[in-house]
Amino acid sequence: MFHTRLLRLILTLLIMAAPTAAFAWGAEGHRVTGLVAADLLTPKARLRMNQLMPGADLADIALYMDINRRELTEQIPGSDKWHYDNQPVCKIKPYAEYCAGGNCASAQIPVYFKVLGNTAATQEARVQALRFLVHMVGDIHQPLHAADDDDLGGNLKFVLVPGNDMQRRLHSVWDSDLVKLAIRGQSEADYARSLLTRYREKEIPQWQQADGIAVGNAIAVSAWMNESYELSKNTTYAKLPQFACGKDWPSSLTAPVMLPQTYMDAAGEVIAPQLAKAGARIASLINLALDAPSVSATISNPLSIPASILVPILVPVPVLVPVPVPVPVPVPVPVPLPLPVPSPGPSSSLAPDK
Numbered sequence: 551m552f553h554t555r556l557l558r559l560i561l562t563l564l565i566m567a568a569p570t571a572a573f574a575w576g577a578e579g580h581r582v583t584g585l586v587a588a589d590l591l592t593p594k595a596r597l598r599m600n601q602l603m604p605g606a607d608l609a610d611i612a613l614y615m616d617i618n619r620r621e622l623t624e625q626i627p628g629s630d631k632w633h634y635d636n637q638p639v640c641k642i643k644p645y646a647e648y649c650a651g652g653n654c655a656s657a658q659i660p661v662y663f664k665v666l667g668n669t670a671a672t673q674e675a676r677v678q679a680l681r682f683l684v685h686m687v688g689d690i691h692q693p694l695h696a697a698d699d700d701d702l703g704g705n706l707k708f709v710l711v712p713g714n715d716m717q718r719r720l721h722s723v724w725d726s727d728l729v730k731l732a733i734r735g736q737s738e739a740d741y742a743r744s745l746l747t748r749y750r751e752k753e754i755p756q757w758q759q760a761d762g763i764a765v766g767n768a769i770a771v772s773a774w775m776n777e778s779y780e781l782s783k784n785t786t787y788a789k790l791p792q793f794a795c796g797k798d799w800p801s802s803l804t805a806p807v808m809l810p811q812t813y814m815d816a817a818g819e820v821i822a823p824q825l826a827k828a829g830a831r832i833a834s835l836i837n838l839a840l841d842a843p844s845v846s847a848t849i850s851n852p853l854s855i856p857a858s859i860l861v862p863i864l865v866p867v868p869v870l871v872p873v874p875v876p877v878p879v880p881v882p883v884p885v886p887l888p889l890p891v892p893s894p895g896p897s898s899s900l901a902p903d904k
Contacts, residue, residue, distance in 0.1 A: 575692050576726035577613055578738055579825060583688040584608035585742035586829025590754070591836060598840040603677050608684055608832070609738070615685035628653035632686060634695035634703060635775055639783045640795035648698075655686045655695065656771045659835075662686075667839035684832050690771075691828035693786045693820065694724050696778035699799075704786070707799055708806040712814060717806040724786065724817070731814070732821040745826040753823070757830045774831065781820055789813050 575583070588608040591599070599606050615622065615633065623630040631653040637643070649657050665671050665679035689695045694703040701707050704720035711718070711727055718727070733741045746754075787793055791807060792800060801807040 575688060575825075576729060577616075578726070578733065579692070579729040580612040580616070580685065580688050581609040581738045582729075582733075582742050582745070582825050583691070583828040583832060584610070584612035584684060585739055586745055586826060587684070587832035587836065589742070589746055590758075590830060590833035592841050595837045595840040599680065599836060602673060602840075603680065606680070611681050611684045612688055613685070614681040632658045632682070633689045635690070635779075636698035636703060637696060637775075637779055639697045639699050639779075639787050655690045656775050659683065659686050659690075659771045663835055663839055666836070667842075680836070683835055687774075687832045687835065688828045690775055690778055691824045691831075692724060693778045693782035693824070694721050696775050697782035697786070699787055699795075701799075707790075708801045708803055710806050710808045712809070712811050717803070720786075720790075723809070728814070728817050728821050729825075731818055732825075742829070745822060745829070749823070749826045749830075754826070754830045757827050758834045774827075777827075778824070781824070785816055785820060789816050 585608070603611075615629075619630060628651060632655055635654045635656050636648045638648070648654065652658065652661075662679040662682045666676055666683060668676070671679075697703070699707075702721070704724065707720040708717050709720050709723060710716075711723060736744070790799065790813065791810060799807070
């Protein structure tokens with residue numbers, strides 16, 4: 551038992567030190583969510599987004615928090631935890647514990663939604679809010695970014711996938727392997743178009759209208775997190791071979807567990823709708839924030855997060871302070887002395903003395 555705990559501790563430290571240990575979706579998945587969202591923007595939101603960030607490409611913006619994760623963590627301590635909510639699947643833990651100090655995705659999405667829609671905020675702050683929102687909303691639709699089994703969201707479960715003898719973490723399977731299998735060699739743009747074709751008519755309007763997104767001023771982060779949490783609880787973890795709450799899962803660096811094809815098939819059914827949902831909801835937030843900026847001024851807090859947490863913490867940006875223009879001091883104008891009045895006579899003159 552002692553050696554098991556020691557090994558778990560060592561692995562945890564190693565994984566926490568790895569810069570890519572907890573990225574959601576991987577580059578392909580995130581870019582797909584951005585491409586789906588870009589197609590669903592209203593004309594006014596698209597225009598205002600490009601006024602804020604000329605040439606903005608949501609597929610590229612979706613990668614910002616992963617690419618700059620280390621720098622952001624240095625500038626905003628705790629922001630490395632904004633990619634997920636580690637809600638336990640096998641026990642109950644208060645929100646304040648798994649989102650300590652508001653450092654989790656569900657606490658920060660409402661904060662930056664409000665910043666994006668605030669026309670009084672600086673351009674730099676609103677651009678940063680856009681980058682954060684696009685990435686965080688994408689992240690929380692990856693089921694392992696909404697749940698945890700004391701395994702860093704699947705990073706301490708080592709597995710093999712059918713047809714490949716290279717071990718990987720369960721988290722990586724959901725980040726990248728399942729997405730690659732879903733895309734099946736298509737370009738990201740073609741796959742995004744296929745999702746829009748598949749879900750645009752029925753599901754996307756439902757996803758965007760649910761929980762007041764399209765008709766009210768509240769964002770439904772709690773509902774989105776619960777969806778992903780249930781998927782993780784009922785599929786990502788529950789369908790693992792030999793998985794049971796309260797028992798150590800029999801995998802290690804030297805003895806990874808083979809995932810059966812039935813697991814891969816069940817997991818694969820989750821990927822397409824989750825990527826499409828993420829894109830649809832990213833677009834909903836951008837449309838709501840930029841098409842009607844005044845709406846965000848009265849945004850409600852669906853998670854009842856303490857007000858002290860909902861204070862935006864922004865990456866410091868240089869503030870250009872105008873250099874005071876010196877006010878010219880009035881120069882006194884000399885008042886000419888009165889001219890002496892000459893005595894009348896033939897030689898008098900009115901010209902001043904030189």
